[in-house]
């Protein structure tokens with residue numbers, strides 16, 4: 001890595017670094033390059049900070065071998081980082097999505113440990129770090145996002161010691177007994193400790209991280225602080241604590257209040273043959289989400305005659321995801337086989353058991369689905385937060401609807417008036433489904449009011465404001 005003297009200084013006081021840029025490349029009607037802003041919560045939360053602080057966003061455009069010059073897009077300076085087809089395969093699909101993702105989600109699927117993947121991860125992280133270093137003004141605040149970029153904080157600190165560096169991990173941080181499998185476990189910990197503040201979703205994640213720090217480096221920790229020794233100087237303090245992420249709650253409620261979205265919700269119910277109960281699952285098609293467990297519970301309830309397809313329909317949106325990774329291809333086959341079996345066994349000419357959709361929808365349609373659903377099923381086996389659970393509550397301004405929520409999600413720490421389930425306990429899951437289907441209106445309302453209060457108060461704006469306040473304070477403490 002280079003040194004301070006060698007690295008150029010950019011002009012941006014606030015820089016976000018994430019694997020993917022918040023814009024998608026499209027070709028417009030005249031055949032020219034154009035950009036559409038992806039409407040994720042992170043972008044919405046950071047947009048005001050970006051605009052007020054002359055912000056830049058460093059990330060990959062999502063296509064291999066596309067090298068574009070930086071450009072401005074609606075008040076944000078966009079800095080594309082190119083990735084070759086090899087890097088997409090090794091750094092992204094390989095090390096990020098087939099090593100770190102399964103390892104950090106309790107090895108639900110077996111992680112692959114391949115040295116070529118790791119080498120590519122190091123090189124790609126270096127490229128992101130250099131692009132961030134070249135964009136950041138002297139003393140700027142840089143916020144690095146997620147598990148694909150865990151080496152960036154250290155690399156960036158070596159290039160630019162003047163920067164205040166934050167990192168947020170969107171996925172869980174595993175217990176040491178699992179984390180210690182990783183052949184490069186010490187390098188990742190050292191990479192993260194380059195930051196001033198390391199944010200996690202849950203208290204359990206930050207404690208797991210602090211334990212890994214103690215075991216692998218021997219550095220002293222006094223939660224939430226890690227004292228990182230500095231050669232010939234006083235130790236540097238790093239804050240590692242939880243900052244649960246949230247959603248732009250008001251925008252979901254605003255959409256739900258639109259008459260056309262409500263009309264669409266009714267149309268969805270009509271289209272399903274107006275069953276008494278509509279149950280809904282919305283997930284990326286990922287093995288962490290427990291879709292198979294949910295289908296098993298529903299299938300058994302139908303088989304036992306405790307539910308009937310005339311009364312209950314399950315709508316399952318399975319958003320296509322990581323389709324080139326083998327574990328995901330296999331998962332898709334398993335889920336679709338199960339859906340086909342359940343529909344074949346229990347469906348009638350007029351009533352399907354499961355209405356299954358392997359595609360993504362516009363946000364308005366998602367909100368219409370939330371409004372149409374009497375019961376929302378979140379059955380993750382492990383999930384950093386799970387934003388879908390929060391979106392469902394935000395949309396339900398009518399104080400109706402029942403949220404069934406896995407205790408293995410970050411959201412469970414906040415949404416305690418949901419129906420808590422352990423997705424591995426199929427009988428418990430079936431009981432919760434029956435309880436939800438039969439819950440009296442007054443109980444639904446009282447639970448939903450409490451859930452909504454939490455989600456509307458602790459929104460993504462608050463999350464980013466709190467993280468950045470701690471980060472800036474920590475930066476001042478360390479660098480005056």
Ligand code: GDG
Pocket residue numbers: 170171245282283284317319359360361362363366383384385386387388389391
């Ligand atoms: C990771 C962590 C953590 C889904 N289908 C459609 C669609 N979505 C949107 C949802 C929601 C988002 O995608 C999914 O967020 P989740 O939090 O549920 O899950 P991951 O994708 O795994 O996210 C997770 C999150 O990062 C944030 O830190 O909570 O734990 O795994 O917003 O609404 N959106 C649209 N159409 C779809 O078909 N428009």
